[in-house]
Amino acid sequence: MIAVKLSKLRPLEKKLLKAAESALKNAYNPYTRTTVGAAVLSKEGKIFKGSSFANQSSGSNVCAERAAVLNANTNGFRKIEKLAIFENDSVKGGEPAMPCGICLQFLEELPKISGKDLEIITSNDSKTRIFKTKLSELLPFPYNGSNGKKAKR
Amino acid sequence: MIAVKLSKLRPLEKKLLKAAESALKNAYNPYTRTTVGAAVLSKEGKIFKGSSFANQSSGSNVCAERAAVLNANTNGFRKIEKLAIFENDSVKGGEPAMPCGICLQFLEELPKISGKDLEIITSNDSKTRIFKTKLSELLPFPYNGSNGKKAKR
Amino acid sequence: MIAVKLSKLRPLEKKLLKAAESALKNAYNPYTRTTVGAAVLSKEGKIFKGSSFANQSSGSNVCAERAAVLNANTNGFRKIEKLAIFENDSVKGGEPAMPCGICLQFLEELPKISGKDLEIITSNDSKTRIFKTKLSELLPFPYNGSNGKKAKR
Amino acid sequence: MIAVKLSKLRPLEKKLLKAAESALKNAYNPYTRTTVGAAVLSKEGKIFKGSSFANQSSGSNVCAERAAVLNANTNGFRKIEKLAIFENDSVKGGEPAMPCGICLQFLEELPKISGKDLEIITSNDSKTRIFKTKLSELLPFPYNGSNGKKAKR
Numbered sequence: 001m002i003a004v005k006l007s008k009l010r011p012l013e014k015k016l017l018k019a020a021e022s023a024l025k026n027a028y029n030p031y032t033r034t035t036v037g038a039a040v041l042s043k044e045g046k047i048f049k050g051s052s053f054a055n056q057s058s059g060s061n062v063c064a065e066r067a068a069v070l071n072a073n074t075n076g077f078r079k080i081e082k083l084a085i086f087e088n089d090s091v092k093g094g095e096p097a098m099p100c101g102i103c104l105q106f107l108e109e110l111p112k113i114s115g116k117d118l119e120i121i122t123s124n125d126s127k128t129r130i131f132k133t134k135l136s137e138l139l140p141f142p143y144n145g146s147n148g149k150k151a152k153r
Numbered sequence: 154m155i156a157v158k159l160s161k162l163r164p165l166e167k168k169l170l171k172a173a174e175s176a177l178k179n180a181y182n183p184y185t186r187t188t189v190g191a192a193v194l195s196k197e198g199k200i201f202k203g204s205s206f207a208n209q210s211s212g213s214n215v216c217a218e219r220a221a222v223l224n225a226n227t228n229g230f231r232k233i234e235k236l237a238i239f240e241n242d243s244v245k246g247g248e249p250a251m252p253c254g255i256c257l258q259f260l261e262e263l264p265k266i267s268g269k270d271l272e273i274i275t276s277n278d279s280k281t282r283i284f285k286t287k288l289s290e291l292l293p294f295p296y297n298g299s300n301g302k303k304a305k306r
Numbered sequence: 307m308i309a310v311k312l313s314k315l316r317p318l319e320k321k322l323l324k325a326a327e328s329a330l331k332n333a334y335n336p337y338t339r340t341t342v343g344a345a346v347l348s349k350e351g352k353i354f355k356g357s358s359f360a361n362q363s364s365g366s367n368v369c370a371e372r373a374a375v376l377n378a379n380t381n382g383f384r385k386i387e388k389l390a391i392f393e394n395d396s397v398k399g400g401e402p403a404m405p406c407g408i409c410l411q412f413l414e415e416l417p418k419i420s421g422k423d424l425e426i427i428t429s430n431d432s433k434t435r436i437f438k439t440k441l442s443e444l445l446p447f448p449y450n451g452s453n454g455k456k457a458k459r
Numbered sequence: 460m461i462a463v464k465l466s467k468l469r470p471l472e473k474k475l476l477k478a479a480e481s482a483l484k485n486a487y488n489p490y491t492r493t494t495v496g497a498a499v500l501s502k503e504g505k506i507f508k509g510s511s512f513a514n515q516s517s518g519s520n521v522c523a524e525r526a527a528v529l530n531a532n533t534n535g536f537r538k539i540e541k542l543a544i545f546e547n548d549s550v551k552g553g554e555p556a557m558p559c560g561i562c563l564q565f566l567e568e569l570p571k572i573s574g575k576d577l578e579i580i581t582s583n584d585s586k587t588r589i590f591k592t593k594l595s596e597l598l599p600f601p602y603n604g605s606n607g608k609k610a611k612r
Contacts, residue, residue, distance in 0.1 A: 001600060026229050028262070034604055051227045053262070057296045057406035058364035060258040062219060067227055070220040074204045076179050087604070100363035100602035101564025105213040108560065109181070109206070138600050141460060141592070143210045143559035145493055145546070154447060187451055210559035211517035240451070253449035253516035254411025261407065291447050294307060294439070296406035298340055298393070332535050334568070357533045359568070363602045366564040368525060373533055376526040380510045382485050411519040415487070415512070449516045 001133045009121070009130070013082070016041050017123055017130075020086035023049035023064060024125075027088070031056065035088045036097060038064035040072050043079035043114060048072035065103040069110070079114040083107070085122040096122035096131050104139040111135060154286040162274070162283070166235070169194050170274055170283075173239035176202035176217060177278075180241070184209065188241045189250060191217035193225050196232035196267060201225035218256040222263070232267040236260070238275040249275035249284050257292040264288060307439040315427070315436070319388070322347050323427055323436075326392035329355035329370060330431075333394070337362065341394045342403060344370035346378050349385035349420060354378035371409040375416070385420040389413070391428040402428035402437050410445040417441060460592040468580070468589070472541070475500050476582055476589075479545035482508035482523060483584075486547070490515065494547045495556060497523035499531050502538035502573060507531035524562040528569070538573040542566070544581040555581035555590050563598040570594060 009017065016039050024037030029052065036052040050068025054061050065085060072080055087097035099107065099120070110118045118135035162170065169192050177190030182205065189205040203221025207214050218236060225233055240250035252260065252273070263271050271288035315323065322345050330343030335358065342358040356374025360367050371389060378386055393403035405413065405426070416424045424441035468476065475498050483496030488511065495511040509527025513520050524544060531539055546556035558566065558579070569577045577594035 023227060026227055026231075028226055028231060028266075030265075049227050050223065053223055053226055053259075055259060055262055056265075057258050057261075057298060057408065059367045059369070059406065059408050060255060061365045062215075062223060062259070063365070066215060067223040070203065070206055070215060071224050071227055073181055073206055074176060074179055074202050074220055074224055078179075078181060095603060097604055098600045098602050100365065100604070101560040101562070101567065101598060102213060102363065102365050103560070104563070104598075105210050105560025106206075106208060106215070108210075109208055112183075112209075113181075133600070138598075139560060139563075140599065141557045141597050143557050144554060145210060145556055145559070210561065212520045212522070212559065212561050214518045216518070248450060250451055251447045251449050253451070253518065254407040254409070254414065254445060255516065255518050256407070257410070257445075258407025286447070292407060292410075292444075293446065294404045294444050296404050297401060298403055298406070329533060332533055332537075334532055334537060334572075336571075355533050356529065359529055359532055359565075361565055361568055362571075363564050363567075363604060366561060368521075368529060368565070372521060373529040376509065376512055376521060377530050377533055379487055379512055380482060380485055380508050380526055380530055384485075384487060408519060411516050412512075412514060412521070414516075415514055418489075418515075419487075451516060 001131055001137060004130050004132050006127045006130060013121055016047060016082055016084040017086065017121055019047050019049050020084040023051045024086050024088055026051040027064065029054035036064040037086045038068040039084045040068045040080045041082040042072055042077040043081055044077060046077050048075065063100060063103050065099050066106050080110045080118065081114055081116055082119045088125050094124050094129060096124050096129050098122065099138065105143065107135055108139060108142045154284055154290060157283050157285050159280045159283060166274055169200060169235055169237040170239065170276055172200050172202050173237040176204045177239050177241055179204040180217065182207035189217040190239045191221040192237045193221045193233045194235040195225055195230040196234055197230060199230050201228065216253060216256050218252050219259050233263045233271065234267055234269055235272045241278050247277050247282060249277050249282050252291065258296065260288055261292060261295045307437055307443060310436050310438050312433045312436060319427055322353060322388055322390040323392065323429055325353050325355050326390040329357045330392050330394055332357040333370065335360035342370040343392045344374040345390045346374045346386045347388040348378055348383040349387055350383060352383050354381065369406060369409050371405050372412050386416045386424065387420055387422055388425045394431050400430050400435060402430050402435050405444065411449065413441055414445060414448045460590055460596060463589050463591050465586045465589060472580055475506060475541055475543040476545065476580055478506050478508050479543040482510045483545050483547055485510040486523065488513035495523040496545045497527040498543045499527045499539045500541040501531055501536040502540055503536060505536050507534060522559060522562050524558050525565050539569045539577065540573055540575055541578045547584050553583050553588060555583050555588050557581065558597065564602065566594055567598060567601045
């Protein structure tokens with residue numbers, strides 16, 4: 001986990017963060033002020049966006065991170081190597097959002113598919129605080145259960 | 154809930170079901186045999202697809218229905234009026250899949266947004282059994298809680 | 307779904323609703339005003355309570371209905387025949403709460419185990435509005451998928 | 460994360476692990492072979508058990524860890540300081556199970572309530588491999604979002 005300045009991001013990272021920012025505007029939340037945008041980069045260099053989607057029964061909320069991966073997968077690109085997160089953090093202290101545990105579990109499939117750790121960039125809404133991290137840093141000891149039987153990948 | 158023949162679907166319904174079928178091929182499930190494709194139709198006539206995405210911790214699986222809505226929303230279209238579901242039902246008895254309760258709860262936002270009941274078409278993988286139904290028929294008495302405060306839609 | 311008066315509930319139903327009411331006081335929610343208590347009755351006549359438990363990432367909230375069933379199951383009683391729900395509905399219009407879709411899906415295991423439909427009683431916090439219903443009425447066309455392979459119950 | 464021998468656990472830790480083991484026998488899973496038992500210890504020295512509960516729609520599975528905490532909370536004890544996990548790991552390589560990301564997110568409430576990090580003991584089913592760890596080690600950078608508004612704990 002390192003704090004980086006916007007100006008120090010590589011062009012592709014800036015582009016990915018910009019996609020996450022633009023996804024924020026389609027986030028759906030008529031209930032609370034939390035909205036998030038995300039974007040993922042596939043091995044092939046394709047970018048897919050995701051916007052958070054709230055629910056009256058908040059247990060059914062879906063985060064932007066998952067929306068972005070689902071969008072990429074639906075379009076046939078699931079070798080995801082980078083994820084950018086951009087949160088409207090008006091009610092927080094201005095720190096970039098970390099993925100929730102549900103998203104971390106969901107994202108844990110990605111290194112199995114890509115063969116690489118997932119790089120994560122997360123920014124507050126003014127881009128004055130940006131962190132770079134990796135999935136293995138956020139979830140260092142992932143669930144190692146079986147989902148019924150041995151995977152046949 | 155009525156059973157219909159493929160030949161009796163309207164052209165747009167056929168197109169939507171075809172999109173759901175094509176989404177099936179991008180479903181991700183290295184763990185079990187269940188894979189599903191879905192597609193939604195927006196008020197504006199746009200179609201968005203969704204493919205199911207499994208997880209080693211099966212509680213983090215995301216169904217195709219949610220993936221399709223998230224994809225539409227991320228692209229700025231959330232007045233969803235129709236949903237088609239196409240399941241690879243090799244391990245079942247050949248009946249079309251019904252959405253799970255998590256998806257029903259998730260989908261329950263859509264009538265609030267569109268102002269209309271959500272029409273649902275669900276087909277088995279040989280298209281020999283197709284049902285037409287509506288969200289209000291599958292979830293006739295939805296959760297009416299508050300998600301923290303009154304919605305401000 | 308029928309509206310009933312408190313005085314018309316049978317003694318065991320009153321006792322179950324009272325248990326749900328008492329479970330409300332242990333509900334945990336430092337984030338929003340929604341709290342719920344629930345109680346289930348097993349075939350053997352045992353009552354188990356459940357209190358809702360909120361989470362900073364609201365997608366991880368767990369409802370009282372699930373808590374009550376989990377408590378019964380952990381104690382070795384999973385032939386559940388009745389469920390009572392009691393919501394602190396200060397922010398709503400005074401109508402009894404319906405279970406959310408996640409709970410409906412979760413509860414759907416119970417008729418498979420007990421061999422009977424699940425009876426549901428739900429009350430507002432003043433007990434001036436009480437509904438009696440059944441799981442089959444709230445979720446008339448449940449998910450019929452496979453969870454990986456045929457169940458071996 | 461350290462590997463410990465059963466004989467090196469303190470008496471209370473052994474008792475907690477034994478409670479988790481006994482909770483395993485009430486785990487419900489007619490679908491796959493994964494079953495888990497858990498137990499939590501409150502600040503007051505009370506132990507509460509939890510058994511995993513599977514669902515036909517696997518996204519609605521609830522893990523033993525959450526069941527144990529819910530049980531404790533329903534009984535009025537939510538200052539949880541220790542958690543033990545015992546998995547029937549017949550289909551895995553004999554390593555103790557780590558909590559899934561959904562559980563990690565759920566458990567993240569506990570240090571806020573107790574004011575202390577959550578200690579975790581996890582064992583394989585022969586007790587030949589036991590790990591001691593802490594929540595802060597499994598989820599070092601938790602979600603820091605708002606759930607609608609500032610918590611008022």
